[in-house]
Amino acid sequence: MTTAAAAKQTAVLSLLVVAALWAGNGGVQQVVGGGAGALSAAGRLTGLLGSDLLLLQVLLMARIPLVERAFGQDRLARWHRWTGFGSLHLMLAHVLLITLGYAAAADANAFAELWDMVVDYPGMLLATAGTVLLVVVAVTSMRAARRRLRYESWHLLHLYAYLGVGLALPHQLWTGADFLASPLSTVYWWTLYAAAAGAVLVYRIGLPVWRNARHRLTVSHVVAEGPGLTSVYLTGRRLDELPVRAGQFLQWRFLDGPGWSRSHPYSLSATPHTGILRITVKDLGDGSARVAGLAPGTRALVEGPYGRLTGATYTGGPVVMLACGIGVTPLLALLGELPYGFGEATLIYRSRSAAEVAFRGELDWLARQRGVRVVHLHGPRADRPSWLPHDLAGAGDVTALRRLAPRIAGAQVYVCGPDAWTEAARAAARGAGVPARRVHTEQFAW
Numbered sequence: 167m168t169t170a171a172a173a174k175q176t177a178v179l180s181l182l183v184v185a186a187l188w189a190g191n192g193g194v195q196q197v198v199g200g201g202a203g204a205l206s207a208a209g210r211l212t213g214l215l216g217s218d219l220l221l222l223q224v225l226l227m228a229r230i231p232l233v234e235r236a237f238g239q240d241r242l243a244r245w246h247r248w249t250g251f252g253s254l255h256l257m258l259a260h261v262l263l264i265t266l267g268y269a270a271a272a273d274a275n276a277f278a279e280l281w282d283m284v285v286d287y288p289g290m291l292l293a294t295a296g297t298v299l300l301v302v303v304a305v306t307s308m309r310a311a312r313r314r315l316r317y318e319s320w321h322l323l324h325l326y327a328y329l330g331v332g333l334a335l336p337h338q339l340w341t342g343a344d345f346l347a348s349p350l351s352t353v354y355w356w357t358l359y360a361a362a363a364g365a366v367l368v369y370r371i372g373l374p375v376w377r378n379a380r381h382r383l384t385v386s387h388v389v390a391e392g393p394g395l396t397s398v399y400l401t402g403r404r405l406d407e408l409p410v411r412a413g414q415f416l417q418w419r420f421l422d423g424p425g426w427s428r429s430h431p432y433s434l435s436a437t438p439h440t441g442i443l444r445i446t447v448k449d450l451g452d453g454s455a456r457v458a459g460l461a462p463g464t465r466a467l468v469e470g471p472y473g474r475l476t477g478a479t480y481t482g483g484p485v486v487m488l489a490c491g492i493g494v495t496p497l498l499a500l501l502g503e504l505p506y507g508f509g510e511a512t513l514i515y516r517s518r519s520a521a522e523v524a525f526r527g528e529l530d531w532l533a534r535q536r537g538v539r540v541v542h543l544h545g546p547r548a549d550r551p552s553w554l555p556h557d558l559a560g561a562g563d564v565t566a567l568r569r570l571a572p573r574i575a576g577a578q579v580y581v582c583g584p585d586a587w588t589e590a591a592r593a594a595a596r597g598a599g600v601p602a603r604r605v606h607t608e609q610f611a612w
Contacts, residue, residue, distance in 0.1 A: 173237065177222055177249075183354060184218045185211065191347040202270035209263030210344055216256030217338065217355075220300075220331055221362045223249040228365035229373075229469070238474035240608055250327075254304045257297060289337035296333030303327045328366065374469045381408055383466040385420070386442065388458065391524045394449035395492070396458040397435060399442055400466055406440040409471065411478070412499035413580070413608070416470035418445065420460055429469065433582075433608075435495035435525075437502035446524070448492040475580060475608035477504045484573040488553065488591045490516040490583025496608065497582055498525055501532055509537035512571045516543045516553065516583065541570050553583075553591035563590060564597035575599035581607045 188211050196207035226233075226246040233242065261280075269279035284290045338345040338355070345355050383402040391397050402408075410416070415433040419426055435446035447457040475496055485506045487497045494515055501511060511532075517523050523542060532538040545555030552559045554566055567574060579595045581588050588607055595605050 184214045187351045202267050205267030212256045213260030216253045219249050219253035221358045224362040229369040239472045292333040293337035296330040299330035385460045385464040397446045411476045412437045412503035413475040413496045414471040414473040416468040419467040421465040433496040434499045437499050446495045473608050484577040485511040486571045486577040487513045487580045490587045493583035512539045514541045563594040567594045567598050579605045
């Protein structure tokens with residue numbers, strides 16, 4: 167069984183446990199009885215399932231190292247998003263069904279009953295505020311909304327999900343009969359809440375605080391690599407004990423003035439060595455332009471490392487890397503770390519023009535010293551979804567890849583770039599005969 171299948175089965179099992187506890191507390195009999203009781207019972211079930219998914223959603227993005235290594239943050243983010251939308255829909259169904267059930271039992275107007283519940287029931291004002299926050303988070307997480315928001319704004323709004331979860335707890339304790347209906351129910355829900363809260367406190371707060379206090383990263387110097395491209399070199403204490411590998415990324419905050427609290431994900435652009443780290447940042451207009459002005463001695467706060475785009479599973483043999491734009495940075499670090507033989511590595515580097523190619527000196531060194539074959543692809547985008555530039559797209563994505571990397575079918579393949587480009591490159595590699603387990607990607611879409 168794959169780790170992904172095991173994770174999905176665990177999630178399904180948790181939902182089945184919740185449904186079984188609800189049934190054991192008389193839920194099925196109430197539904198069979200019909201009428202107002204059936205509506206209320208169905209409302210309780212949807213609320214319980216929604217709460218379960220909400221807590222699983224928190225666990226998915228709690229940055230638990232074991233989970234991060236097993237699935238990668240890009241996959242966890244997708245699951246987190248799907249789980250969040252599912253949880254919200256169940257919560258809204260819970261509100262609707264409970265309101266209709268209580269209104270039918272009291273022979274009252276549904277809107278009046280909803281108002282009375284919010285105002286008079288213990289914990290309901292807090293739960294209502296939590297629900298509003300979760301709706302805001304869900305709406306701003308929709309693809310159309312994310313396109314219109316800056317990353318920093320979206321990230322700040324997204325943090326309100328934690329407050330929404332916390333505000334729901336008093337309602338469940340004071341008016342949620344199923345939460346305390348039996349010892350098994352109490353143990354299950356307190357365990358799940360404690361696991362979610364503990365994971366956030368330990369891995370989102372405690373571990374980053376400890377690592378930053380231990381390593382005390384500071385900017386050593388800044389180097390302009392090209393138009394809109396800046397490398398930052400950082401020093402610190404005991405960096406040989408920082409558990410980061412080539413290909414991974416960290417969330418960075420630089421204490422250089424207003425805006426320091428907003429983090430950005432940047433990959434290491436050089437193989438981590440004792441005493442120094444390097445990241446390379448492209449000015450994308452989202453606060454990344456500030457990096458070019460960092461002064462030596464500026465403190466940096468980090469979370470991580472994260473990511474599965476590493477050489478952890480590499481055991482030798484040919485390597486093919488496909489990079490687009492700034493996506494070359496983690497692959498450059500990997501080229502320095504992986505123990506491939508002379509001439510076994512190929513880097514296919516896609517950029518809009520020769521002027522945008524970064525790290526020419528390092529690529530030339532890798533070509534001379536380690537036999538890396540560097541293939542540059544310049545030019546505008548193709549007029550269809552493709553990883554190739556316009557003038558090469560006519561040959562077909564798979565055919566072109568086989569020509570550029572004849573040993574692709576037997577290689578470990580590493581891909582990094584914008585989402586659509588990465589998907590096209592990944593599909594081409596699979597079409598060229600590379601098994602899915604040997605195609606490694608890391609995407610940073612939020």
